[in-house]
Amino acid sequence: xxxxNIENVWKKYGNVIALRDVNLDIRDGEFVVLVGPSGCGKxxxxxIIAGLEDTSHGTLTLGEIDVTDLSPKDRNIALVFQSYALxxxxxxxxxxxFGMENRKxxxxxxxxxxxxxxxLLQIEPLLDRKPGQLxxxxxxxxxxxxxxxxxPQLFLFDEPLSNLDAKLRVEMRTEMKKLHKRLGxxxxxxxxxxxxxxxxxxxxxxxxxxxxxxxxxPDTIYQKPANMFVAGFMGSPSMNFIDVEVTGRARAITxxxxxxxxxxxxxxxxxxxxxxxxxxxxxxxxxxxxxxxPAGEAGLTLTVNVDVVEPTGPDTxxxxxxxxxxxxxxxxxxxxPEEDDDVTLSLSLDEACFFDTEGVRIRGxxx
Amino acid sequence: MxxxxxxxxxxxxxxxxxxxxxxxxxxYATLIVLALFVLMPLAVIILNSVRFNDDILRESFIGWPTRxxxxxxxxxWGEACxxxxxxxxxxxxxxxxxxxxxxxxxxxxIGLINGFAxxxxxxxxxxxxxxxxxxxxxLPPQVVLLPWAIALGWLGLSKSLVGLSLVHxxxxxxxxxxxxxxxxxxxxxxxxxxxxIDGAGFFRTFWKIVVPLxxxxxxxxxxxxxxxxxxxxxxxxxFSSSDFRPITAALMSLNANDTxxxxxxxxxxxxxxxxxxxxxxxxxxxxxxxxxLTQGAVx
Numbered sequence: 001x002x003x004x005n006i007e008n009v010w011k012k013y014g015n016v017i018a019l020r021d022v023n024l025d026i027r028d029g030e031f032v033v034l035v036g037p038s039g040c041g042k043x044x045x046x047x048i049i050a051g052l053e054d055t056s057h058g059t060l061t062l063g064e065i066d067v068t069d070l071s072p073k074d075r076n077i078a079l080v081f082q083s084y085a086l087x088x089x090x091x092x093x094x095x096x097x098f099g100m101e102n103r104k105x106x107x108x109x110x111x112x113x114x115x116x117x118x119x120l121l122q123i124e125p126l127l128d129r130k131p132g133q134l135x136x137x138x139x140x141x142x143x144x145x146x147x148x149x150x151x152p153q154l155f156l157f158d159e160p161l162s163n164l165d166a167k168l169r170v171e172m173r174t175e176m177k178k179l180h181k182r183l184g185x186x187x188x189x190x191x192x193x194x195x196x197x198x199x200x201x202x203x204x205x206x207x208x209x210x211x212x213x214x215x216x217x218p219d220t221i222y223q224k225p226a227n228m229f230v231a232g233f234m235g236s237p238s239m240n241f242i243d244v245e246v247t248g249r250a251r252a253i254t255x256x257x258x259x260x261x262x263x264x265x266x267x268x269x270x271x272x273x274x275x276x277x278x279x280x281x282x283x284x285x286x287x288x289x290x291x292x293x294p295a296g297e298a299g300l301t302l303t304v305n306v307d308v309v310e311p312t313g314p315d316t317x318x319x320x321x322x323x324x325x326x327x328x329x330x331x332x333x334x335x336x337p338e339e340d341d342d343v344t345l346s347l348s349l350d351e352a353c354f355f356d357t358e359g360v361r362i363r364g365x366x367x
Numbered sequence: 368m369x370x371x372x373x374x375x376x377x378x379x380x381x382x383x384x385x386x387x388x389x390x391x392x393x394x395y396a397t398l399i400v401l402a403l404f405v406l407m408p409l410a411v412i413i414l415n416s417v418r419f420n421d422d423i424l425r426e427s428f429i430g431w432p433t434r435x436x437x438x439x440x441x442x443x444w445g446e447a448c449x450x451x452x453x454x455x456x457x458x459x460x461x462x463x464x465x466x467x468x469x470x471x472x473x474x475x476x477i478g479l480i481n482g483f484a485x486x487x488x489x490x491x492x493x494x495x496x497x498x499x500x501x502x503x504x505x506l507p508p509q510v511v512l513l514p515w516a517i518a519l520g521w522l523g524l525s526k527s528l529v530g531l532s533l534v535h536x537x538x539x540x541x542x543x544x545x546x547x548x549x550x551x552x553x554x555x556x557x558x559x560x561x562x563x564i565d566g567a568g569f570f571r572t573f574w575k576i577v578v579p580l581x582x583x584x585x586x587x588x589x590x591x592x593x594x595x596x597x598x599x600x601x602x603x604x605x606f607s608s609s610d611f612r613p614i615t616a617a618l619m620s621l622n623a624n625d626t627x628x629x630x631x632x633x634x635x636x637x638x639x640x641x642x643x644x645x646x647x648x649x650x651x652x653x654x655x656x657x658x659x660l661t662q663g664a665v666x
Contacts, residue, residue, distance in 0.1 A: 073566035085557035099565035
């Protein structure tokens with residue numbers, strides 16, 4: 001186990017800059033998830049950590065050792081691939097021992113390591129089969145086994161669950177979390193699935209366009225996103241963004257959305273003193289879909305016109321418009337309005353976020 | 368749900384329209400005619416190899432045997448005279464084997480290593496090197512004849528087994544590299560990355576990961592190289608001598624015997640003997656050959 005320190009890392013391919021000045025301080029034993037849209041550079045960063053790609057600038061330190069220019073085999077890392085990358089012509093046992101053979105580990109030690117890992121992952125009956133004879137979930141376990149047997153200082157996972165069906169993915173997710181608790185290894189895990197990111201991680205790195213947008217624990221990422229990209233990317237359906245003009249005076253602030261034909265007033269009174277410097281300016285208000293509740297609960301009462309109703313089972317997703325602005329709400333399953341109905345909803349503003357014209361979240365005075 | 372207890376007839380075929388029937392007949396008729404056209408010369412040679420030469424000369428070159436004999440095969444193998452040495456095609460057959468087998472194996476091995484290095488081992492200028500090697504596929508052999516003659520002269524390998532094998536190995540590497548590169552480019556990159564992380568170097572990755580996944584292309588390449596080198600005539604006739612002569616070059620001199628009488632009987636047998644090894648190779652690996660050629664065309 002070891003901490004991983006990434007300092008000022010840049011990566012350039014031809015004329016394209018894939019990573020810009022990445023700085024991450026990953027603690028010993030921490031489970032860190034890299035998340036972002038496809039092409040954002042998260043897999044590139046993982047390849048650089050693994051040593052499969054070189055950095056164009058910057059340094060990587062694993063434990064006390066500068067590993068920037070070390071080859072993958074000398075880094076004491078293990079990588080689980082999205083495709084599993086099991087050697088198709090070898091048995092499961094040979095797949096697991098291939099690395100140890102290359103490192104000339106004595107046979108007896110190899111056998112013991114295989115037995116331990118097979119027991120841990122419950123793949124003992126599969127050891128003499130070829131990967132082609134295994135199901136997706138079994139291959140996934142074998143790929144984990146190949147990584148575990150190395151007993152590395154750092155585990156790297158490249159979207160390891162994305163080839164599994166939905167049910168198995170949830171099971172493996174839970175198992176992965178248990179395994180991390182038990183072994184306490186440092187893990188860097190790439191995914192585009194924000195649920196995986198939220199559930200598995202100690203801390204999340206949100207990346208976009210090769211730039212780290214935010215590096216924080218899941219609750220902070222969700223409740224206090226650094227900017228509009230993070231706010232919009234994390235959470236499904238996405239956060240609603242509403243242009244508002246800050247009006248009133250300090251301790252009596254109202255945010256007003258100038259809509260088609262009507263304005264919507266969001267009264268904040270004295271609760272959001274951080275908005276005082278923005279009086280008279282236009283900023284963006286962000287509210288999560290689940291902040292809408294059926295009428296009668298605490299919050300701002302809004303009358304909306306329903307456009308689309310999408311029941312998901314546990315919830316009802318409703319797309320509606322108010323003053324010409326289209327918004328999304330997630331309410332409980334019992335709430336089933338008809339399309340084109342006018343209904344009254346309640347909007348809780350306690351956790352509303354504000355973003356300045358640059359898209360950066362306006363911090364509360366206590367933060 | 369209701370249980371299904373009777374299974375209807377599941378062998379239904381869509382009935383053909385009259386125009387489709389006519390088309391089908393025309394298609395098969397054409398195919399049969401073309402097949403006969405292709406098989407005709409082979410049939411004539413096979414028939415002549417079991418006819419007496421007298422019968423062939425008296426009756427006609429194309430005809431059914433009136434009497435059967437296997438004597439031609441024996442003569443062709445062990446007694447027929449080639450350039451005044453009456454040994455049959457036997458020594459030339461073995462000379463061809465001695466040349467073809469190592470040349471095939473070595474050029475296939477080089478092609479596979481090249482293909483791996485060019486596709487999976489981030490080699491600098493891989494694209495340029497690949498194009499440069501592949502140009503060899505399109506160069507007519509006549510163009511390289513003189514350069515080869517000079518090069519073999521320098522190396523002191525003129526008109527020798529090693530010299531001609533070397534020519535075939537290097538000429539063949541253009542083809543084998545093309546084949547193997549196009550096959551290996553479809554090998555998942557993740558496998559190679561996994562092997563790097565597992566600490567395997569170039570040759571260990573090659574032996575343990577790439578070679579075990581390559582039998583289809585190895586078989587295709589071996590069939591191609593074996594057949595091509597065995598049947599090759601221009602280099603064989605140019606770079607051989609009485610010390611070393613492959614069977615294709617020897618056949619050339621077989622019919623020109625002292626008496627001036629054409630020996631169609633054992634001539635036909637000799638030609639068939641020369642054709643056997645590539646056929647054997649093809650029959651052994653033919654199904655892999657077809658599979659290998661279409662590999663990667665459709666996912």
